[in-house]
Amino acid sequence: MEGKLVLPGENICPISEFDVGEGTFAREDFVCSALVGYVQIVNATSAGQASTITVMRGNEQTCVPKSGDIVTVKVVKINPRLASVDILCVGQRVLEESFSGIIRQQDVRATEVDKVEILSSFRPGDIVRAEVISLGDSRSYYLSTAKNELGVVSAKSVAGAQLVPVSWQEMQCPATLAKEYRKVAKTA
Amino acid sequence: MESREDGREDNQMRQLACERNLLNRADGSARWSQGQSCVLAAVYGPRSTVGRKENPEQANIEVVFKPKIGFAGVEEHELEHVIRKTVEGVVLTSLHPRTGISVILQVLQNDGSVLACAINATSMALIDAGVPLKGLVAAVAIAVQESGGLILDPLLTEQKLARGMVTVAFVDAQPTEAGVPTEADTLTCTTSGLFSADQYLDSLNWGRTACSRIAAFCRVSLERYQRGSQMLA
Numbered sequence: 001m002e003g004k005l006v007l008p009g010e011n012i013c014p015i016s017e018f019d020v021g022e023g024t025f026a027r028e029d030f031v032c033s034a035l036v037g038y039v040q041i042v043n044a045t046s047a048g049q050a051s052t053i054t055v056m057r058g059n060e061q062t063c064v065p066k067s068g069d070i071v072t073v074k075v076v077k078i079n080p081r082l083a084s085v086d087i088l089c090v091g092q093r094v095l096e097e098s099f100s101g102i103i104r105q106q107d108v109r110a111t112e113v114d115k116v117e118i119l120s121s122f123r124p125g126d127i128v129r130a131e132v133i134s135l136g137d138s139r140s141y142y143l144s145t146a147k148n149e150l151g152v153v154s155a156k157s158v159a160g161a162q163l164v165p166v167s168w169q170e171m172q173c174p175a176t177l178a179k180e181y182r183k184v185a186k187t188a
Numbered sequence: 189m190e191s192r193e194d195g196r197e198d199n200q201m202r203q204l205a206c207e208r209n210l211l212n213r214a215d216g217s218a219r220w221s222q223g224q225s226c227v228l229a230a231v232y233g234p235r236s237t238v239g240r241k242e243n244p245e246q247a248n249i250e251v252v253f254k255p256k257i258g259f260a261g262v263e264e265h266e267l268e269h270v271i272r273k274t275v276e277g278v279v280l281t282s283l284h285p286r287t288g289i290s291v292i293l294q295v296l297q298n299d300g301s302v303l304a305c306a307i308n309a310t311s312m313a314l315i316d317a318g319v320p321l322k323g324l325v326a327a328v329a330i331a332v333q334e335s336g337g338l339i340l341d342p343l344l345t346e347q348k349l350a351r352g353m354v355t356v357a358f359v360d361a362q363p364t365e366a367g368v369p370t371e372a373d374t375l376t377c378t379t380s381g382l383f384s385a386d387q388y389l390d391s392l393n394w395g396r397t398a399c400s401r402i403a404a405f406c407r408v409s410l411e412r413y414q415r416g417s418q419m420l421a
Contacts, residue, residue, distance in 0.1 A: 007410055008315060009323020009360055023320065025280055034280055034320030036410050057318050058414060138236070 023055030107144035120181035151185035216317025220309035224299035229309035237288035246281035301329035326402035327357035352381025356395035360403035
């Protein structure tokens with residue numbers, strides 16, 4: 001049954017066997033498809049719970065950031081209160097189309113939140129690892145880098161060279177040896 | 189038996205054709221033709237709405253019907269209403285509260301049965317947009333002739349000579365895995381003109397059979413499209 005092509009209104013299975021998931025609805029004693037797509041079975045997360053039937057459209061982006069996900073983003077714009085970013089990857093998956101997100105001043109680090117300066121944490125073009133804290137407003141996701149392993153993972157210096165992290169707050173340019181401030185991620 | 193002007197049997201449909209995903213700005217689109225009648229449908233949504241249209245319990249459906257030439261008048265607004273009620277009957281609107289779904293229909297050519305053609309186009313465009321539906325919708329028109337006989341899927345000339353017209357839409361009867369088909373639900377039925385109760389009931393039966401054939405066509409079309417897009421991916 002899994003992977004079968006179904007059309008709207010098509011009965012997939014008796015409702016006693018599975019729970020109704022995305023892209024399906026219950027009609028009488030059956031789980032029916034509401035979309036054209038392929039049947040997927042999402043296994044139960046805890047014991048005593050039934051597995052869920054979902055119908056996925058083949059051609060769409062199924063990966064959408066949700067609260068708690070670790071995302072890889074690129075900084076596009078900064079101002080004293082927040083950094084605007086484009087979300088490029090969710091976990092290990094690369095998005096076909098980017099989503100916009102913001103990292104607010106108070107979400108940059110975990111301590112001394114009110115002393116954070118966005119300008120000495122991120123620069124446009126930086127690649128940052130962040131966590132999704134909420135779906136935010138209608139324009140952008142709210143992201144946070146308030147953990148050791150979150151922050152800038154890759155950045156270029158003013159001279160254009162790849163910066164090398166020297167502390168959790170500083171990165172150094174190998175060409176000019178100038179130090180620049182960043183909220184650096186602690187990578188394993 | 190007197191044959192029809194294009195040589196069809198009384199209960200024979202014109203040739204169907206459907207093409208999807210034609211418009212790149214719309215979320216879903218489809219062009220549906222029955223012989224020379226052709227309608228282009230575009231679906232936008234579910235997208236955010238504002239003000240009066242926003243319903244906290246379900247998606248708001250808006251239909252715009254554009255005739256081939258000129259501006260939409262009373263007739264077009266009536267068709268819009270019928271199509272909106274049909275769409276409301278098949279879309280799972282409660283899944284998308286506070287949103288709006290817009291259906292824009294443009295008649296490309298009118299050679300009779302244009303309402304049925306528009307409903308079929310809408311159904312395919314909704315599927316293309318990925319809007320959750322209760323089932324496949326199929327619609328067909330039946331004309332009651334001056335002689336009292338019924339004709340399926342009338343041409344514009346036949347429609348003008350007819351005593352009455354019935355347009356019916358069904359949510360398709362889907363064979364279950366056990367092979368027992370569920371009863372096709374009547375979704376919409378509009379009539380005009382004058383005819384007897386028997387003629388009406390007969391045309392409903394004709395409509396039911398024709399709609400299940402249209403739905404079978406849709407199913408083949410959708411499956412072929414899906415397989416094709418999978419091969420490209």
